[in-house]
Amino acid sequence: MAIYLDKLKMPIIIGLIVLIIASLTGYYYYTHNTKTSEIIIFAAGSLKIPLDEIASKYSEKYGVNIYIEASGSVEAIRKVTDLGREADIIAVADYRLIPTFLVPNYTSWYIGFATNQVVLVYTDKSKYHEILENNPSEWYKILMRNDVKWGFSDPNKDPCGYRSVGIIGLASIYYNDTSILENLLLNKTNIAVEKVNDTLNLIVPADLKVSENSNLIIRSKSVDLISLVEAGTIDYAFEYQSVAVQHHLKYIKLPDQINLGNPKYAYFYGKVIVKILVGTDKEKSIAMSPIIYGITVLDNAPHRSEALKFLKFLLGNTGREIFEEKGQPYLDEFIVYGKIPEELRSIAGSES
Template sequence: MKMKTIIIACLVILMISWALLALNMISSQGESVTLRIFHAGSLSVPLKQIAERFEEENPEVKVVLEPSGSVLAVRKITELHKTADILMTADYRLINDMMMPSYAEFNIAFASNRMVLAYTDKSRYSDEINSENWFKILMKEDVRYGFSNPNDDPCGYRSPIVLALAERYYGLDLLKDLVVDKSNMILKKSDEEYFIYVPKDFAPRPGSNLVIRSKSVDLIALLESGALDYAFEYKSVAIQHGLKYVELPPQIDLSDPRFDEEYERIHIYLFYGTDEQKEVVGKSIAYGLTIPKCARNLDLAIKFVNLLLSDIGREIFEKNGQSFLDSFIVYGKVPEEINLR
């Protein structure tokens, strides 16, 4: 009798073990792997579409997109020690300067853009503004205009660079009148060069019609509500959000590498007066990407990058108003599995 009881007990334990094992296998099969991407806010729309395509092809993967200003995206890794599988910035130089070699082994510059002045039908003088008079419209006292914070976002530090280039192009004190006199930004000039200093606590002066937000896409809601008349944005962002925009001359809009010598006359210093101070020199716009050393899903990150850099990714970007570079620019040692054709 005792032996029979023991055998029955053993069988029950074995059945329970099998049941638990089966449940665990089902549970494991149902769990998704998270692929986390820190990226520039201006990439939100095309990346969402690429992520959806990737999840269709890889149903076990959940792509988590975390948009922010590109400087902040980098600092999440370098200072806050957060983990990301892919990092994508609106200025490839941020990866070279702030990530390599300690936090990343490579950088691929892959896409371009151009700066525009975005607005809506609600904007004051929207029926008058054009590529010839845009700066005159911004000078009107009843017009509210803005850009993102240079210390957080490349679109933010590119905006004063655009205005400095416009000063040289039109022969007017546009940066001084539109930004320096209305904030705590500092401007110095020497021969043909401009030196712009952005304090860590950069902000408009009280009562100013200059508006600053952390990243460029944060200004869109203000434009759409009519609380803001004009904002310096990337052309792709204006197109993706159905905004009207004024195109600027290529000597000003940071779109054309042929004008890099002119762009490079403008120097901007972020976090001025602190240990974090960093110089950025004007240059034609190029986005960069890397897989940080802290990535937890290297194989999936490589697979996603390959999709993004493929003809499918190129088509999605171009559909959203953003072009790929004619050829990718590579820094460091790129994993052999990444297709750079």
């Protein structure tokens, strides 16, 4: 009887072994053959919402998994250059960061494709918002009030942060009022200033600090401030207009001469230079200029072919419509640097 049962069990055991081997073989095949059907994107926080929507449409159409990891733009780049992490696409809020940090070791080309401007966001809970709405030019005087809490993102990690610092410098020139710089930056942080001819250099230490009991709040990336504004924890924050639109926040536009959104004032914007990561070998000087978003596919992208197809989709009509709807209109003509891949030339053009 025992021998009979053992004979009966043997086919069952063999069947289980075959099933396990088949399962493992299938898993191996899946994990190794679906790797090309995914894309990894490190992106600026202000690009997350439009990229998510474009990725959703692309995935629905082509069955590709797209992973988007948002952070400050400088931080996104340093994930690759400092931490050695793999990514296919880098998309940043300042196209100049790509040649500054990634060319030529990580990529040989990039495209500047969309624009924006910096605004001051608030809610009906924000102190003195009625004054601001009736007199938008009072914005900096309201921020100077001790009972008003306001913020911007970390200039060492996020372009909106160093642009906010630069805008405060530009405002001191535009309004001819040095107290703006002193009261909003110099007295609240360890940021320093030096004037060279008619250029204002704002020096941001790598170990940026905010003074104790200050009403200034700094967070890693600009979108991190949104929840604080919405909750009434802070009254105002410097944000991209697109972020304000996407999150349905109230905002006032700053003068074109300082909002970094009008190419007509590029020369005036350049009167302020923000030096970030000062005190490290990563120190960079960034002249203020009109906002232009940049994107590239890395040379060693693990899913390079699929990433190029996605980028072509993003730069096409679908991407353009989504970005414009989200408050980040495309440039009339893309800025192209380097010899871009053949797959993109029909839609992006050639080097400017």
